[in-house]
Every structure is written in structure tokens, then in C-alpha cells.
Amino acid sequence: MTATPAQPYSPSEPRAHHALRDTLTLLALPLVAALALPAAFAGGGTRRWFGGRAENQRAEAQAAKDAAAAAFYELDTAQRDLRISIETITAVDDSPAARRAVSDFEALGRRIDEASHQYINAVDAHDLDRDDLEASVAARARTELTAAKDELGRVKQDLDRFADGLGPLLGKAETQLARLAPAVERARQGLLAASNALDAVRQSGLKADDLAARLAALGPELTKLNQGAGAHGVPQTLERAERVAREAEAVRVEAERLPEKAAEIDHRLVSLRTRAQALTTRAGQVEPVLSELRRRFAAACWQDLQQVPDQATENVRQAELKLTEARAARDAQRWPDATALLSTVRALLNSTDESVSAAGDRLRRLNAVQKDPQQEIDRTRFAIRDAQRLAMTGRNTPDPRHARPLDESVARLERAIGTLEGRHPDYWHFLTETEGVRQAVARVVAQIRDERGAAPH
Structure with missing residues (x-):
């Protein structure tokens, strides 16, 4: 539905198309030219003009024709503009809402075609330039053209409402295009x-x-x-x-x-190799520690450490092999491989460090408890009493959920103390039991504090 520039009439072209083209051309003329047209028709035209009712009806019909043409032009322009918006949306959006908008636009297009055909048929049906135009014919033309104009206007209103509803979809599409x-x-x-x-x-x-x-x-x-x-x-x-x-x-x-990573890998290679060498020396010191543990304490105090020297030696050997592979990967600039191998070396050395340290730490703790077990007992009893005071704060009787595990902790401590009696006490069992008691008490304390912190004030 496009208004085209005025061209010479073709004998095969329908008369209504001639009239439509003239009307649209008139709408596009400059104001001065449009104002000059009536004078030109009055002074130089060859049509005979009749006064009276017929001419009044002709003028009213022509005015209706011009108004319908203007409505047709406005609807055509709005449809063209809206088609651009729909194309913008479909280029970006394939959501159900976008597809529904396309379907609704197509339905509106069919209504526009129907209204346009009504307008074109009304124009084609009446030649308002005939010399012998009857008043009744002119009146009928005016009625049909006015009806066509009104329908074009209604469709234009529906098109405008549809365009307003496209705002969110169009905004989203324009944002993506931008x-x-x-x-x-x-x-x-x-x-x-x-x-x-x-x-x-x-x-x-x-x-x-x-x-x-x-x-x-x-x-x-x-x-x-x-x-x-x-x-x-x-x-x-x-x-x-x-x-x-x-x-x-x-x-x-x-x-x-990458240069920083290469330097970092070089540094780690040197650092881990130095650490492996140091662990080799420390691992050699574990056997004397184990010898003293065997000589002075019950087997239960050191049996789990028997494999430490051999395991430490094997871990260090594996770490040194991985270091050699990591150096080769670094020289070949296979950075991910070098990084992964160095991580493996670090894990091996960490494990070795912990096991080697465990032997020395075991001897130190056993020496301390053998010399003065009361210090460990007092430390554990203090933790229990502190938890009991907390459990009784603001209460006449303790909550059974708190009292029961605390009572069990007291009994467990007494049993651990009992293991110290005899010729060869299991000091390591005693230490692990007291540590277990303190951990159980700490869980009760945390539970009490959590419950009181969550309670409404």
C-alpha cells in the first residue's frame, strides 16, 4: 500500500487509480501550488460548472474523497513504520512473544488490506469530475468515501495501539542491535x-x-x-x-x-629440591626417635609410626623423580605439565613432612605426660567445668541434651586416668582420650552458644 508520484494516465488504468494518484499528489504539493489550483480550474478549465444542489454535493463528495485519501496515506505510512519495527524485532528475537507480535501484525495487515480495498472501490465507483454528475450520485459517493475514511481511521487506531504494545519487545531488540x-x-x-x-x-x-x-x-x-x-x-x-x-x-x-610464570616455575624447582634434600636429612633422624619410643614406652604408643622412615625415604625418592620430570617439562616449555608435576612434588613433601614431624611430636608429648600427667588431667577437667557452668547459666537444672554428653565426658576422663595405673601405662591412649574428651566438650559448648544466639530476645 504505497502512494506513488503522479504520472500521465494510462488508458488501461482504472479511473479510481487516476483519482487516488491525483489526490495523493495534491497532498504532496507545496502550499502555494495547492492554493493556486482552484484558480487554475476556475479560469482555464473546460468543464461546465452547474450551480445549485448538484455542485454542493460534488464539493462535499470531493472533500470526503480528499479526507479518505489523507486517512489512506496516514495508515500506509504507519504500516510502513511498524513493519520496520517488526523486522527489527524478528531480526533479534525468536521468543513466543515476538512470534505472537508477528502473527498479530499479519492479522492487522489483512484488516488494512480490507479497509484499503473498501477505499479504492469507493473511489473507483464514482467519477466526481463528470459534467452530468447527479446530486444523488455525489451524495452516495460522499457516504461511501466517508465510510471508507472512518474504517481507515479505526484500523489506524488499532495499529497505533498495537505499536504502543510493542514497546518492550522493540526496546529489547534495539538494545541488542545497539x-x-x-x-x-x-x-x-x-x-x-x-x-x-x-x-x-x-x-x-x-x-x-x-x-x-x-x-x-x-x-x-x-x-x-x-x-x-x-x-x-x-x-x-x-x-x-x-x-x-x-x-x-x-x-x-x-x-x-608467561614470563612471570616461567620465573615462578624456576623458583619452585629450586625451592622444592632444597626442601626434598632437607627432608632426606630429617627422615634419617626418625629411626633414633623410634628407638627411644620402643625403649621407653608401650608398643601401642609407637606401632603406628613404624613405617615412617621407609615411607619418608620412598616419598622423597618419588619427589626427586617428579622434580626431574618437571625440569624437563620446563625446559621444553610445557608449562601446564611442569606446573602439575610441581604440585605433585609439593603434595609428596607435605605428606613426608607431616609424618616425620609426627614422630618427634609423639616423643615430646609422651615425655611430657610421663613426667606430669596431672597437667593434661587438669586441662581436660577445666574444659569440662567451664562447659558445665555455661550449661547452668540462667537455669536451675541443665538441659539433658547438654548434661548427658558432659556427664559422659567426666566418666570418659576418669577411665582414661585409670589407664595410667600399672607397670607400663599406655600414655598415648591417655592423650588421645583426653583430646577426644575436650573435642566432645567443645561441641556441647558450640551447641549451647548456637541455641542461645538463635533464641529471640
């Missing part, structure tokens, strides 16, 4: 920055084959970005641009950090 070009540009710039960072690293003598492979994998994605949203869709292109920018940035950051 993001598209900057997102694609950020992706391109990100790839360029990653490539430059990779070149700089290579010039420093470091290899970055894994980073180069990751960057090369983004090449096809850049090709699709360059092909544009028309080929791949706006949402897909926007998602692709953001992903490419994100991955390119990750490559750039890792490339720029």
Missing part, C-alpha cells in the same frame, strides 16, 4: 591484542604453542563475525562476539603473564 557493533569491534580488538601479546612473548624466547593453538581456533569465529549478523543472526552474532572477546582476553592475559 550492542552488536561495539561487541564485534571488541572481539576484533581483543584478537589483535592477544596476537600482539603472543608475538611479544615469542620475541623474548619463550614458546607459547598452547596459547597459539587457542588463538588459532578463534580464526573461524572471526570469519563468521566478519560475515555479519545477516548471515548468522543477531543473537548468535552477539553471543559469538562476546565469547571471542572473552577467550581472546584470556589468551592475552596468559601470554603477558
Whole structure:
């Protein structure tokens, strides 16, 4: 439904199309030219003019025709503008709401076609320029043209309401379209920055084959970005641009950090090798500790430590092998492999450190409790009494949920004290029991505090 510029009449063209084209042309004329037309018709026309009722009806019909043409033009313009909005939405959005908007627009299009046909038929049915136009014919033309204009206006109102309802969908689509070009540009710039960072690293003598492979994998994605949203869709292109920018940035950051990572790996290689050597020396000191434990304490106090020397030696040997592999990986600039191997070495040395330290710590604690077990007893009793006071705070009788485990802790401590009697006391069992009692008491204290903290004030 498009108004076209005025052209010479063609004999085969319907008379209504001539009239429609003249009317739309008149609407587009400058004001001065439009004002000059009546004078031109009055002074130079060849049609005979009749006064009276027929001419009045003719004028009213012509006015109705002009008003209908204006309504037709307004509806056509609104439909064209709205079609652009619908195309914007469909280019970005494939949601049910967007599909429903397209369907509703198509339904409105059918109503517009019907109203337009009504208008065109009304124009075609009456030649208002005939010399012998009867008043009744002119009146009928005015009625039909007015009805056509009113229907065009009603459809225009419905179209306007529909356009107002598109606001959220259109806003979302326009936002995505506005993001598209900057997102694609950020992706391109990100790839360029990653490539430059990779070149700089290579010039420093470091290899970055894994980073180069990751960057090369983004090449096809850049090709699709360059092909544009028309080929791949706006949402897909926007998602692709953001992903490419994100991955390119990750490559750039890792490339720029590569010299620092190489230096860090070199430092860890030296540090862990030094630590392995120190643990070798410490592991050799475990056997004398075990000998003293065997000589002075019951078997239960040291049996679980029997394997420490052999295990420590094996762990250090494995750590040194992994260090050799890590050095080879670093020399080949296989950075992920070197990092993983160094983590394994660290875990082995940590485990060895703990087991070697455990032997010396065991002897120290057993010496202390053998010399003065009362200190451990007093420490545990104090923890129990402190928990009992807390349980009684603000109460006449303790809550059974708190009293029961505290009473059991008292009994457990008394049993542990009883194990100290005899010729060869199991001091390690005594220590583990007192530590277990303190842990149980600490759980009761935490429970009481949590309950009181959660209670309403």
C-alpha cells in the first residue's frame, strides 16, 4: 500500500487509480501550488460548472474523497513504520512473544488490506469530475468515501495501539542491535591484542604453542563475525562476539603473564629440591626417635609410626623423580605439565613432612605426660567445668541434651586416668582420650552458644 508520484494516465488504468494518484499528489504539493489550483480550474478549465444542489454535493463528495485519501496515506505510512519495527524485532528475537507480535501484525495487515480495498472501490465507483454528475450520485459517493475514511481511521487506531504494545519487545531488540557493533569491534580488538601479546612473548624466547593453538581456533569465529549478523543472526552474532572477546582476553592475559610464570616455575624447582634434600636429612633422624619410643614406652604408643622412615625415604625418592620430570617439562616449555608435576612434588613433601614431624611430636608429648600427667588431667577437667557452668547459666537444672554428653565426658576422663595405673601405662591412649574428651566438650559448648544466639530476645 504505497502512494506513488503522479504520472500521465494510462488508458488501461482504472479511473479510481487516476483519482487516488491525483489526490495523493495534491497532498504532496507545496502550499502555494495547492492554493493556486482552484484558480487554475476556475479560469482555464473546460468543464461546465452547474450551480445549485448538484455542485454542493460534488464539493462535499470531493472533500470526503480528499479526507479518505489523507486517512489512506496516514495508515500506509504507519504500516510502513511498524513493519520496520517488526523486522527489527524478528531480526533479534525468536521468543513466543515476538512470534505472537508477528502473527498479530499479519492479522492487522489483512484488516488494512480490507479497509484499503473498501477505499479504492469507493473511489473507483464514482467519477466526481463528470459534467452530468447527479446530486444523488455525489451524495452516495460522499457516504461511501466517508465510510471508507472512518474504517481507515479505526484500523489506524488499532495499529497505533498495537505499536504502543510493542514497546518492550522493540526496546529489547534495539538494545541488542545497539550492542552488536561495539561487541564485534571488541572481539576484533581483543584478537589483535592477544596476537600482539603472543608475538611479544615469542620475541623474548619463550614458546607459547598452547596459547597459539587457542588463538588459532578463534580464526573461524572471526570469519563468521566478519560475515555479519545477516548471515548468522543477531543473537548468535552477539553471543559469538562476546565469547571471542572473552577467550581472546584470556589468551592475552596468559601470554603477558608467561614470563612471570616461567620465573615462578624456576623458583619452585629450586625451592622444592632444597626442601626434598632437607627432608632426606630429617627422615634419617626418625629411626633414633623410634628407638627411644620402643625403649621407653608401650608398643601401642609407637606401632603406628613404624613405617615412617621407609615411607619418608620412598616419598622423597618419588619427589626427586617428579622434580626431574618437571625440569624437563620446563625446559621444553610445557608449562601446564611442569606446573602439575610441581604440585605433585609439593603434595609428596607435605605428606613426608607431616609424618616425620609426627614422630618427634609423639616423643615430646609422651615425655611430657610421663613426667606430669596431672597437667593434661587438669586441662581436660577445666574444659569440662567451664562447659558445665555455661550449661547452668540462667537455669536451675541443665538441659539433658547438654548434661548427658558432659556427664559422659567426666566418666570418659576418669577411665582414661585409670589407664595410667600399672607397670607400663599406655600414655598415648591417655592423650588421645583426653583430646577426644575436650573435642566432645567443645561441641556441647558450640551447641549451647548456637541455641542461645538463635533464641529471640
